[in-house]
Amino acid sequence: MSEDDDTAVIQPSDVGGDDGPPVEAKPYKIIFEANRCFGAGKCAAESPDWELDLETGLAKPSTYYVGEDDLDHHVRAAESCPAKKGRGVIHVIDRRTDEEIAPDPHGDGRLSVDW
Numbered sequence: 001m002s003e004d005d006d007t008a009v010i011q012p013s014d015v016g017g018d019d020g021p022p023v024e025a026k027p028y029k030i031i032f033e034a035n036r037c038f039g040a041g042k043c044a045a046e047s048p049d050w051e052l053d054l055e056t057g058l059a060k061p062s063t064y065y066v067g068e069d070d071l072d073h074h075v076r077a078a079e080s081c082p083a084k085k086g087r088g089v090i091h092v093i094d095r096r097t098d099e100e101i102a103p104d105p106h107g108d109g110r111l112s113v114d115w
Contacts, residue, residue, distance in 0.1 A: 012093040012100065012111050023095045026065035030074060033089035033113055034058065043077035043090055050077050050090075066092070078102035087112060 015031050039057035043050040049062045049070060066074050074092050079102055081088035091113060092102040099109030106112060 012091075012095075012098050015111075015113075020065045020095075026067050027095050028066040028071055028074070028101075029093045029095050030061050030064045030066060031091040031093055031111070031113060032061060032064075033083075033091075033115070034060070036083050036089040036114065038083055040082050042080040042082060046080050047073040047077040049074065061090075075102040084114065 012029065012031060015029075020026065020029065037058045039052065039059065041052040041059065043059050044052045047061075047070075049066075050059050051062065052059050071092070074090075078088055078090040078092050081090050081103070083089040087105045088103045090103075091100050091111060093099065093111070094101050097109070100111050101109075104110075104112070
């Protein structure tokens with residue numbers, strides 16, 4: 001399959017490059033579909049690492065790499081996002097397995113982004 005093929009599967013590890021901290025230190029990655037955020041602010045209510053920018057009306061994370069200590073509130077932020085008809089635009093990925101752990105609307109670990 002060529003890179004130009006629209007049916008090519010996007011692996012979570014391909015998104016955002018390889019510039020993050022070692023997987024052992026921060027085993028989870030946040031993938032945020034910012035272009036689909038409509039500023040409900042539920043993520044900011046669930047996680048101290050999410051901020052709602054009052055000027056733009058959009059949310060953004062303070063980090064894209066997460067350790068075990070911060071995992072729970074990022075999962076809650078992802079699961080509370082009402083964008084995309086409740087499927088959410090915040091995705092928590094296990095960098096060790098390349099599986100989406102939240103919100104995982106398909107229940108099979110596939111990355112549920114709509115670029």
